[in-house]
Amino acid sequence: MxxxxxxxxxxxxxxxxxxxxxxxxxxxxxxxxxxxxxxxxxxxxxxxxxxxxxxxxxxxxxxxxxxxxxxxxxxxxxxxxxxxxxxxxxxxxxxxxxxxxxxxxxxxxxxxxxxxxxxxxxxxxxxxxLPLVALCSPDCKGLCPTCGQNLNKGPCACVPQEDDAFQKANNPFSVLKDFSFEE
Ligand SMILES: [Zn+2]
Ligand SMILES: [Zn+2]
Structure with a gap:
């Protein structure tokens, strides 16, 4: 080095x-x-x-x-x-x-x-x-994946927090979890 x-x-x-x-x-x-x-x-x-x-x-x-x-x-x-x-x-x-x-x-x-x-x-x-992962703080909120805003500096204007129900409704595979594969 x-x-x-x-x-x-x-x-x-x-x-x-x-x-x-x-x-x-x-x-x-x-x-x-x-x-x-x-x-x-x-x-x-x-x-x-x-x-x-x-x-x-x-x-x-x-x-x-x-x-x-x-x-x-x-x-x-x-x-x-x-x-x-x-x-x-x-x-x-x-x-x-x-x-x-x-x-x-x-x-x-x-x-x-x-x-x-x-x-x-x-x-x-x-x-x-040295930490395993470099983080400015253990609870760093990171960047918005949509607009790139630093969320530590405040919320951005993108769709408000998607909750679990919203994600499930929009995920075509989530319904599979409810199926039983046993015959
Ligand atoms: Zn950070
Ligand atoms: Zn955003």
Whole structure:
């Protein structure tokens, strides 16, 4: 996705059990997609994390947060959403120290140069916080299918709300529901 890496070089002091280091700052994250929706972080996201040596591995935990803009899937208006996501990463210092029951996607191998890129951790964290469907509000009324007016801004001049009876009367198949197909 062309995201610029955010590499940190882990200091030698971290390579003793129970040592930890704190990192925080801002990063221009840009845009991320989930399904058909795109979320754009116009301002840098803020990250605040700790890296702890758990003996054999480095555990990265913390928070990445920021405000993203997306487009509502119902009314097509832009809306803002605040994202606050938990970062979690696990880097094995020595690949042989891997637990046999650990899944491939639960850890990474620490690169030999002791440099790690934080951006994949940000992506994994943020994508989990994105809604399944981008909506400006859970009860967004959407657009009128006839005239296209945004119904959140008020009713349009089209046929007043079609009620169930009206729809049933106009649906040639609705009568089938009343038939019994049993002989
Ligand atoms: Zn909407
Ligand atoms: Zn209308």
């Amino acid at each position: 062309g995201r610029k890496p955010l590499n940190i070089l882990l200091p030698q002091e971290l390579f003793a059990t129970a040592e930890s280091a704190h990192y925080e700052g801002d990063y221009r994250f840009g845009a991320i997609s989930r399904g058909v929706d795109t979320y754009e972080f116009r301002e840098p996201v803020h990250y605040d994390l700790d890296i702890t040596n758990t003996g054999g591995a480095l555990l990265v935990t913390g928070i990445v947060s920021g405000d993203a803009t997306s487009t509502c899937g119902r009314c097509l208006e832009p809306f803002d959403i605040h994202i606050e996501a938990d970062i979690e990463g696990y880097f094995l210092i020595n690949p042989e120290s891997r637990d046999a029951d650990m899944e491939e996607d639960e850890f990474e191998i620490l690169p030999a140069d002791h440099k790690i890129d934080l951006t994949p951790l940000f992506e994994q964290a943020i994508v989990l916080e």
